[in-house]
């Protein structure tokens with residue numbers, strides 16, 4: 001097979017990239033390891049920056065998003081038992097956030113791929129990248145027991161944190177920056193009405209987050225030790241712990257019910273530099289991971305796709321300046337989101353080895369945010385995301 005851009009991975013980054021390139025007249029073939037239903041069943045992110053909403057609208061994916069998504073104009077943070085810090089995004093930063101599950105975005109992307117006849121090859125194993133530093137790079141993989149080869153101009157590595165693409169950058173040419181956090185998030189989905197707002201909490205037992213997927217589907221998380229397993233967390237234990245961590249005036253409104261999904265995710269920050277090597281470009285989780293505290297992972301993947309499509313479109317029109325500086329451009333936003341997600345994580349969790357001093361520092365940060373509108377404005381601006 002031959003195409004202009006071979007894309008590895010059909011998660012949000014790879015399938016969005018293929019869609020936008022197609023709409024801008026550039027051909028691609030997407031090679032995905034999993035089956036379509038497996039990708040669609042993965043429960044992941046849920047909160048979109050407004051910039052991401054506008055980008056999805058601009059490629060024709062706005063209709064269901066606006067019908068089924070839920071706008072959030074503020075976030076509340078509970079701390080020191082009953083105190084509540086209110087950060088009003090819309091008033092302070094001029095934009096809201098949108099709760100709309102990654103599962104739905106993926107459904108919308110695959111529906112658009114079908115409508116526009118995009119070439120996504122599911123269940124492709126043994127993907128290998130070849131000759132990225134030459135003018136004739138190619139990708140090989142196995143599907144239906146046969147080895148296939150795609151010759152291309154460029155390769156986009158959109159294959160997430162466990163993909164093969166980042167490994168195509170030689171060890172000597174690659175820098176990895178990493179922070180692993182000493183706790184995990186136990187998350188549940190329940191078919192119960194969510195709270196009207198996004199709510200975070202810092203409590204002596206640890207962090208908690210109340211989020212949503214739709215008006216009858218709630219997503220809740222509590223910080224837990226990394227060694228814990230879901231078997232140790234009955235639904236009753238989960239609800240008791242969640243409600244205890246929230247300020248009582250918020251906790252009393254949580255509607256409990258059986259969980260329909262329960263999992264524990266470790267938290268990590270990681271950045272791979274550079275995000276381009278020869279004819280290959282990384283986008284999304286293939287290049288960076290953030291802890292979900294700042295709701296940035298999916299939004300960063302969408303931002304990378306924006307920068308990469310702009311760069312490829314200009315390149316094929318005769319100007320390669322943006323393509324040459326893709327890594328530099330994308331990394332500016334990446335590091336800003338990595339810093340914000342790290343800061344939110346430190347602000348809102350309890351670390352196993354910390355002392356009373358660290359907690360006093362955290363509470364002073366929260367007290368300052370409560371007193372100062374300028375401080376809240378700065379957080380609001382970073383939470384809703386800067387313009388591209």
Ligand SMILES: Cc1cc2nc3c(=O)[nH]c(=O)nc-3n(C[C@H](O)[C@H](O)[C@H](O)COP(=O)(O)OP(=O)(O)OC[C@H]3O[C@@H](n4cnc5c(N)ncnc54)[C@H](O)[C@@H]3O)c2cc1C
Pocket residue numbers: 008009010011012013014031032033034039043044045046047102124127158159160161162163164265283284285286292295296297298299301
């Ligand atoms: C449990 C969990 C909860 C999360 N919660 C949030 C949240 O609340 N907010 C937020 O903003 N972000 C969250 N994230 C992060 C967000 O989901 C990711 O940032 C987002 O999925 C990134 O999209 P992507 O397309 O770059 O990567 P992925 O979604 O990982 O997609 C990569 C694709 O590549 C495929 N692939 C991998 N290896 C290969 C290979 N060798 N060959 C071919 N295909 C391959 C994979 O099957 C996958 O389909 C969460 C992530 C997880 C895991």
